[in-house]
Amino acid sequence: MLFFYSKDTGAAGTGKLDAYGDFVNLxxxxxxxxxxxxxxxVTQEGTP
Incomplete structure (x- = not known):
């Protein structure tokens, strides 16, 4: 999973890459x- 964050606005977004390498907004x-x-x-997948 990818996490994007703007320190200037406090906005954020998450996404992932699909099997073809295309970005999918979550x-x-x-x-x-x-x-x-x-x-x-950052943590490993499945680790809180």
């Missing part, structure tokens, strides 16, 4: 949804 989050983050971490 969900958009409106401006201000996440506030002002400074760090984003």
């Amino acid at each position: 969900k958009d989050f409106p401006a201000g949804q996440f506030g002002k983050w400074t760090h984003i971490g």
